[in-house]
Amino acid sequence: MALTRKEKEEVVKALHEKFESAQSVILTKFSKMTVSQSSELRKKMRDLGGEFKVSKNTLFKIAARDTQVEVISDKFVGQNAVVIAYDDPVAVAKALLDFAKDNEVITIEGGVLNGKVIDAKGVEALSKLxxxxxxxxxxxxxxxxxxxxxxxxxxxxxxxxxxxxxxxxxxxxx
Structure with missing residues (x-):
């Protein structure tokens, strides 16, 4: 089901606000993720003051403009999702890495921490803090x-x- 222009604008606005208020945003690639796995990850992130968001790459790129996420907007290619940490980026990164180890349907590509680009190893180092x-x-x-x-x-x-x-x-x- 395709989104209308108005719905797309609302999604972009909401994502832009989330990116602005985020302490970190972790870019992930996923494939063959089941609904139950997605729900489990969303619940974990919500419990830790974070969010797991899936959207079209073009909407991610538009929402990233004038935010800290803009530095990684060129990486929005393929099946992407972002994990947004609002309170504690360390706890969110730990939970995401634990989920990725248990479920091979998701891989960490990198992200942004307080405006600075981090790669997958940087996310792993963050999770160990x-x-x-x-x-x-x-x-x-x-x-x-x-x-x-x-x-x-x-x-x-x-x-x-x-x-x-x-x-x-x-x-x-x-």
Whole structure:
């Protein structure tokens, strides 16, 4: 079923808005993907703050204009789909690579991360990074380290004074 001109314009507008608000867009090629596989991937992406979109290449190219995705618009050839990450590109890339390993119907071609082109190996490297929550926890740990050390040093002074008093008390009681 062919889309009308108005429907195409709506698809392009929606895709353009998605590309503008995306932190990363991963380009994939797919073949012989079943409806259940597609639904499974869409659900995974939605749960992680992402989206799996399939459209005509010409609509992808038009929607990519004046967005970060424009740098890879020449790669929209063949059966393409994009995975758009809005919140955590690392979690989305991990889930996509896991899906690609389990289902050989999809291959990662590359993508764009915060305006920079990445290839398939770059997407794989991105998927191996810790998630946003883990990175924030590590940062918090680093930031709290000096304060924790200061508290331990300051608590050590009265503790050592108490040990000295107990030692004096024990000496006098003998």
């Amino acid at each position: 810790p998630t946003k929550e883990v990175l924030l926890a590590q940062l918090l740990s680093v930031l709290l380290g000096p304060q924790r050390g200061l508290v331990q040093v300051l608590a050590g002074v009265p503790r050592k004074f108490l040990y000295a008093l107990n030692a004096i008390k024990d000496q006098k009681s003998e």
